[in-house]
Amino acid sequence: MSELLSYLSSLDVPDLVLCAVAVVFLDVFALAIVIKASQEAKLCRKRWEHVSAGMELRAGGETWPLEADEILLGRHVSADIRFLDSSVSRYHAVMTVTGGVWSITDLDSRAGTFVNDRRVKQSPLHAGDIIRLGGTEMVLCPHDAPRPGEAVPKKKKGGRRRV
Amino acid sequence: MFKNGLSYAGTIILLLLSHAAMLGLVLVRSGTETLPLLILTAAVLGLDLVGIIAAACYRQMTYTLDLILLGILGMSLIYQSCFGGVSLSVKHLITCVTALVACEVGFLVTRDHDRIRRQKKWIYALIGVLILAILTLTGGRSMWINIGSFSIQPSEFIKPCYILICAASIVELHKKVKVLFFWVSVDTLCMCAMTIVIFGLQWWCRDLGSLPTFGAVFGCALVCRLCYPRAKINKPAIAILCIGGLVLAGAAWMLAPPYVQERLHVDIWADQNGAGYQQCQALIGIARGGWLGAGPGQGALHRVFAHESDIVFATICEEWGLLYAGLTVVMLLILLTTVLMDPPKSYYHATMAAGVVAVFLAQMALNIFGSCNLIPFTGVTLPFISQGGSSMVTCGFLVGMLKAGQSPLFHHEALRPPKPKRRTDPERRAHA
Numbered sequence: 156m157s158e159l160l161s162y163l164s165s166l167d168v169p170d171l172v173l174c175a176v177a178v179v180f181l182d183v184f185a186l187a188i189v190i191k192a193s194q195e196a197k198l199c200r201k202r203w204e205h206v207s208a209g210m211e212l213r214a215g216g217e218t219w220p221l222e223a224d225e226i227l228l229g230r231h232v233s234a235d236i237r238f239l240d241s242s243v244s245r246y247h248a249v250m251t252v253t254g255g256v257w258s259i260t261d262l263d264s265r266a267g268t269f270v271n272d273r274r275v276k277q278s279p280l281h282a283g284d285i286i287r288l289g290g291t292e293m294v295l296c297p298h299d300a301p302r303p304g305e306a307v308p309k310k311k312k313g314g315r316r317r318v
Numbered sequence: 319m320f321k322n323g324l325s326y327a328g329t330i331i332l333l334l335l336s337h338a339a340m341l342g343l344v345l346v347r348s349g350t351e352t353l354p355l356l357i358l359t360a361a362v363l364g365l366d367l368v369g370i371i372a373a374a375c376y377r378q379m380t381y382t383l384d385l386i387l388l389g390i391l392g393m394s395l396i397y398q399s400c401f402g403g404v405s406l407s408v409k410h411l412i413t414c415v416t417a418l419v420a421c422e423v424g425f426l427v428t429r430d431h432d433r434i435r436r437q438k439k440w441i442y443a444l445i446g447v448l449i450l451a452i453l454t455l456t457g458g459r460s461m462w463i464n465i466g467s468f469s470i471q472p473s474e475f476i477k478p479c480y481i482l483i484c485a486a487s488i489v490e491l492h493k494k495v496k497v498l499f500f501w502v503s504v505d506t507l508c509m510c511a512m513t514i515v516i517f518g519l520q521w522w523c524r525d526l527g528s529l530p531t532f533g534a535v536f537g538c539a540l541v542c543r544l545c546y547p548r549a550k551i552n553k554p555a556i557a558i559l560c561i562g563g564l565v566l567a568g569a570a571w572m573l574a575p576p577y578v579q580e581r582l583h584v585d586i587w588a589d590q591n592g593a594g595y596q597q598c599q600a601l602i603g604i605a606r607g608g609w610l611g612a613g614p615g616q617g618a619l620h621r622v623f624a625h626e627s628d629i630v631f632a633t634i635c636e637e638w639g640l641l642y643a644g645l646t647v648v649m650l651l652i653l654l655t656t657v658l659m660d661p662p663k664s665y666y667h668a669t670m671a672a673g674v675v676a677v678f679l680a681q682m683a684l685n686i687f688g689s690c691n692l693i694p695f696t697g698v699t700l701p702f703i704s705q706g707g708s709s710m711v712t713c714g715f716l717v718g719m720l721k722a723g724q725s726p727l728f729h730h731e732a733l734r735p736p737k738p739k740r741r742t743d744p745e746r747r748a749h750a
Contacts, residue, residue, distance in 0.1 A: 173343050174610045174641065180339035181645050184332040185652055188386055191329055195380035196660035199724070202379060203663055206728055224664045224728050227492055246492035253728050262492060 208255040210282070212236065214293035221257070226250040228288060229262075242266050242289025250280070257295065259286060266290075329385055330370060337362050337392045344396065347613040350404040358399050358406045362392045365411070369418050376425070378725040380660070386653045387421060387717050390702045393646060397634055398705055402620030413707045417714030424478070424718020430727040431489075431666035438486040438505075445479045445512060448472045449519055461525045473528055474708040476516060478715050480532065481673035483509055484539035488669045509539065526578055527696035530684060534676035537563065542669045581694050596622060600632030600689045604640070611639030627704040628697045632689040646703060647686065653717070654678055662723035671723045674716045 203222075212219045219236045226235045231245035238247075244264035251258055257280040261268040266289035270278050280286070284295050341359050344350065366388050373384035391414045398410040428434050434441075451472050455463045463470045487505035494501040513536050520529050540559055574582065586594025586601075603619040606612060617636040619625045625633045635643045654675050662668045684698040699709040 170347065170610050170613075173346055174639065177336075177339040177343045178641055178645065180332070180336040181642075181649075184329070184336040184389060185645075185649060187329045187332050188382055188389075188652060189655075191326070191385075192380070192382040192656045192659050195382060199379050199660045206663075222663070223668075225489070229492070231492075233491065246494070249492070 206255060207252050208257070208282075209298050210252075210257055210295055211298045212286075212293045212295055214291065218298075220298060221250065221252070224252050238288065238291045240289055240291045243291055244289075247288050256280075264288070326381055326385070329382075333385055333389050333392075334363065334366060336389065337366065337396070340393065340396050344400060344404060344614045348400065348404050348615040350615065354404045354406065358396065358404065361399075361406050361411050362395055365395060365414055365418075366392055368415070372418060372422060376422070378425075378721065380724050382656055383653065383717060383721050383724060384421075386649065386656070387418075387702075387714075390646075390649050390653065391417065393649070394703045396614075397630075397638070397703065398626060400614035400637060401617070401626055401633060403615045407705070410705055413705070413710040416707065417702070417710040420711045420714030421718040421721070424715035425721040425725075426718075428482070428667075428670065428719050428722040429725065431664050431722075434482065435486055435489060435666060438483060441479050441482050441486075442508065442512065445476055445483070445516075448476050448479070449515065452519065452523065456523075459523050461523050461528075468707070471706075471708040473520070473523075473525060474712040477531065477535070477677055477712055478719065480512070480516060481535055481670055481677070481716075481719070483512060484535060484542075484673055485666050485669040488539060488542050489666045524575075524577070526574075527684065527698045530696070531677055531680045531698065534680040535673045538672045538676040539669065542672055584694070586691060596624065596629055597689070597691045597695055600629040601691055603629075603632045603636035604690070607636035607639050609639050609641050611635070611637050611642065614638065624697070627699050627706055628685070628695070629689045630700050630704045631686045634703070647682065650678065650682060650701060650703075653720075657720055657723065660724060662726065664723075664726060664728075667723035667726055670719050674719050677716060678713075 229247040230243045247264040248268045260277045269287040369388040398407045487509040490505040584593045586597045590598045599622045619633045657671045684696045685700040687693045688695045701713045
């Protein structure tokens with residue numbers, strides 16, 4: 156082993172070649188890491204869809220995807236989903252998610268938080284639930300659900316024909 | 319291990335090969351004896367394997383940060399062992415292992431953002447203890463505690479704690495209480511008070527090099543506070559913040575004590591043997607190294623004070639060349655950009671990640687630009703590359719915090735099923 160190392164160290168290889176080889180290895184490692192990180196990001200996105208059940212809020216023509224595990228609803232400029240309705244408090248309610256189930260918690264708002272016309276302090280939410288903050292109404296639904304007025308995509312016929 | 323653990327095999331092999339290529343370069347270009355090199359090889363590859371096994375012990379969504387960290391630590395160990403001759407730097411090896419442990423600790427502690435949020439009072443208490451330790455144990459206006467031959471810098475440990483309280487204050491933003499006529503956020507007030515205390519302490523201890531780092535974290539927290547939570551930039555507020563920052567920086571520049579003024583206005587070439595000695599030597603070293611470097615262990619900067627910490631970038635440039643030094647910086651930047659590829663899904667982790675990135679970028683800029691005389695010399699360490707136990711442990715913990723944002727635990731107290739009430743005896747009888 157030591158003879159091999161001595162032989163290698165005695166080789167008269169140009170510095171440029173040696174450095175190029177070492178740099179190329181490091182570059183390839185860095186590139187591999189970047190590619191791996193981008194692949195993993197896709198996996199993490201899928202995991203997030205599983206955690207958040209791919210839900211979104213819809214009101215009128217507007218849609219808000221729920222892209223964090225805590226969504227602040229209110230009139231304040233810093234709210235995640237901001238409503239310019241004076242009946243909505245500045246910090247009105249907060250939505251949280253775990254294990255694919257969303258829930259809403261009222262932050263002691265003046266007008267209250269209603270889920271399916273029932274005033275709640277804290278309540279789990281399900282797809283299709285109508286949430287009302289003051290005078291603003293919105294619906295929680297999966298992001299692939301058809302919008303009102305949108306045609307429901309027909310299931311394609313195919314596969315094995317029954318005889 | 320994570321179910322796609324085998325898919326990392328190729329990346330792990332590339333990691334080992336890149337370190338082996340560096341060691342090959344040391345073998346041929348340094349003309350060293352074989353025994354020290356064999357010891358160094360065993361240490362570097364052993365560190366890689368230990369790191370991989372340690373990371374595999376915990377189920378994570380992604381292991382890319384672990385691999386980049388191992389890549390940087392291996393490079394760092396090789397650099398530090400080659401300054402002034404090839405010989406394994408045992409001290410640096412120990413700090414590298416400690417950094418790996420700190421990384422795992424940081425990951426486990428901050429993974430569950432609900433839990434760490436609930437325990438913020440303990441974080442405030444920890445900062446208080448660290449400040450007390452600085453005031454009582456350092457002996458004068460210093461940041462260092464000397465225990466025998468070891469020196470600890472407690473102010474380094476304040477950095478992750480400060481990031482955690484900044485993140486907590488952002489998340490608790492909507493919880494306000496009425497004081498007289500104003501609605502105020504108690505967490506934001508506590509964060510601002512803690513910021514004033516930390517800045518005052520740094521000023522009093524004359525450790526002005528760390529001030530920009532804390533300032534960067536505070537700036538990030540303020541930007542997150544103003545743009546909370548998503549990138550709906552509040553332009554007027556940001557403009558006011560920038561103007562305020564510039565005014566403060568200008569005031570600090572004007573009111574700085576004489577010894578700082580001396581550093582700010584020093585002409586290094588006119589005072590080559592005095593205040594400008596380190597920077598002059600660093601610049602000469604960078605020029606001597608050129609693109610490919612003089613060869614590992616063949617430089618002259620190892621005779622200069624703080625060559626392994628404050629001007630480590632120049633020392634690497636001299637021995638390994640600007641190409642390798644640049645690649646080291648690229649590796650550090652890749653470590654930070656992984657956060658952008660997969661942004662954290664909770665505000666706590668997102669704010670935390672912003673703070674960690676701010677710390678790393680500020681330290682890198684201060685060290686590299688300071689070595690190149692582009693800014694005044696501050697004596698801040700280059701993350702993971704410079705020697706120093708406190709700095710390495712803190713950096714390891716910070717990377718653990720980044721990892722936590724990539725592989726978080728989503729739990730919410732609100733949704734946990736309530737504990738069943740214990741039935742009283744009459745109820746039990748009635749039920750029976």
